Amino acid sequence: MSETTDTGGTRAQGAREGRMSGLSKEKIGGILARQGILVAFVLFMVGFALANQRFIAPDNVLGVIRSSAILGVMALGVTFVVISGNLDLSVGSMMSFSTIVVLDLHDQIGPALAIPAMFGLTLLIGAVIGFLVGYLRLNSLIVTLGMLSAIHGLTLTWSGGQNMDIADKEGTWFSVFGQGSVLGIPVPILIFAGLAVVLGLILAKTPFGRKVYAVGGNGVAATFSGVRRARVVFMCYLASSFCVATAGLIQASRSLGSQNTVGQGMELEVLAAVILGGASLLGGSGTIFKTVIGVLILGFIKNGLLLVGLQFYVQYTVTWVIIILAVWLDIAAKRGRLWSPIA
């Protein structure tokens, strides 16, 4: 009581205090529930920065974002698919395909034609998936899991199982997408940022974006409101394959040579980034901004673990432990309790 008078001032203030603290607690809870991942991200960055100052050095930060760009670009597209209530597990395998195809065509028809040709072929695959999931209403998990394998087969057939290399690595302008920089900012970052802005606007501000949320939130109600559900899902897979083609372009341009399996396993990391950002696997929620945060968290986790000196092999495990923890805390913040209320 004496403490209250010390700090509280007038009686009225003291009387209101209980309610005030309740209110601010509620507010903090609200912010945590809505922006839990963002808060976690900031705390995490501060923690690692205290452990190792190298972590927030500008060149390190830029390096992390640059190396996250490929994953990030793919995650932008998958965000559309996930919000529409579907999954895309084929993106890793599709990225390998794009990379191999553009590298091979580079030497055969030149980069100016190779790039649009690769985009066309990748979009064609995206259209097939979009048709199967959107118009034929097949389960997206099964379709994209099958496509993961099928596209891998396509890639191997195309390359004959060989690694693909550009003959003249010094003399091509093709390297600009992966290795160039403008005003000191690496081009992959610019592509990632530019695409994030454009796709972010499409999702948040256009009628199409609205319909993506509606279809994912309640596909039946969307249909009953005149939304052409199949077309929306189809377009989401096209968007996803467009992003994959862009990622493949950056990957190919950066290394100018590639194995058939360069994107292997990335589908799960991409999905992790999207979920980490807070999109629901059930569809109907998520944003491009949140996905970008998810991508950055994933990138900085890996980088941070490296900087504090953890062995490379341990990283897989630790990364996933952190992802699961983050998702748990996010859900806990939304529920307002750590454990599910249903015993």
Place this chain on the structure above:
Amino acid sequence: MSDATPALRLDGIVKTFPGVRALDGVSFSVLPGEVHALMGENGAGKSTLMKVLGGIYQPDEGQITVSEVPVVMRSPLEAKAKGIVFIHQELSLATELSVAENIYLGELPRKSFGRVDWATLNARTNEILSRLKVGFGPGDRVGDLSIANQQMVEIARALTVDAKAVIFDEPTASLTDAEKVVLFDVIADLKKDGVGIIYISHRMEEIFRITDRISVLRDGQYRGTLETAKTNEEEITQLMIGRKLDLSRSEATHALGDVALEVRGLTVKGLYEDVSFEVRKGEVLGFYGLVGAGRTEIAETLFGLREPSAGTIHLNGEEVRIHSPADAIARGISLVPEDRKGQGLVLGMNCRDNMTLPQVDDLTAGPFVADGAEIAIFDQYRDRLDIRTPGWKQQVGNLSGGNQQKIVIGKWLSMHPDVLIVDEPTRGIDVGSKSEIHNLIRALAAQGYAVIVISSEMPEVLRVSDRIVAMYSGRIMRTFTAETVTEDNLIQAISGIAASAETAA
């Protein structure tokens, strides 16, 4: 009765959510051996109160007392342990398991090595079932039982603990009349055993038949307790909605316009056959019949969700073929579907976005959705339909049933349709909002809309329709006008009784 120790007492229960005071100091008590009705419109706070009693929500303020012992419940299991038991509207049974297993789920009697002690289990179950006088045994598979009997299993489960208070949430929603009698007998038995019962229902007839007292909530506040024997429907309703309810049919007559929709010989094989009718501008055409008579399916055909196998549809004199909802909407047909939450709304989206969804393609400034135009539409229909929501940003899932339905209606009115089809306009909606929606339908007709109302509630079709189509088993049996219809011949028509007699005459 007032001398007895209350089985359950609530004192000043407060529960707030961001922006909403869902419960604002609710206090009442339930005596042992009393059936206590809890009434209130949707959104009045009944569900929140039930979740507080069930240990799902923690109250911000206030005290719950069970038999004079203050209790705090942090989970449904704790609530059950304190003697508060729920019989839910939606059954939560494992349909593949036996009756006995369901009743003792989670607490099966054991022998050594964790084996189930079937003999004890069945003996105990038999004891409880005999108390309920039911016609099934411990070994029957729950999935094979009727809904009413499944409910008995839930009640039996409640009896395994020393229940102080049993809460029935809309228990008769899916019961037949005969099954209701059995349920009421069981409630009477519980009463004799000195259990306090909270009974939640919208159905006045049941309230008067079985309850002793009635407590009413409105806008999260406790509005009073009435003695059932000393009150009447009017008084309760007034307490619930805060005003008198106008149940009379508005007889404002208005001239009918041209035929807006004409349907000839429409057939969808296996669902309905040879259906012909027309609706004029300014007219409400009611469709009445039992569930499965084909009414909803006709609506779905008109809205492009089913392909007809025969027949024609004329809209404003012009023959049309409708292949999708988008087609129907473009031609001026709108459907307020029967399943509001499943078909009518994207619950996770906000009010405005739900309302403008069908026309979002047209509400653009450049490539983007025009926020201002959308909000203008939302504001217009919020005011016109008196939709009560803190703002357009509110998630539709947080609104009460009546307000949700108004969002759906607003969605379609903002499209300015020629023909508005409303399937079960007031299903699951409280009595106050119900009459508002009825008045709204009449007003829409007066404004020149052609309206089709499909309903399973006779008072509803009688109240809103100018003409009534009676359907039975996929066929139109007879069409009545508001002047010639009587309850008797309507019932006969939808049960297929009058068919032969009518055609003969």
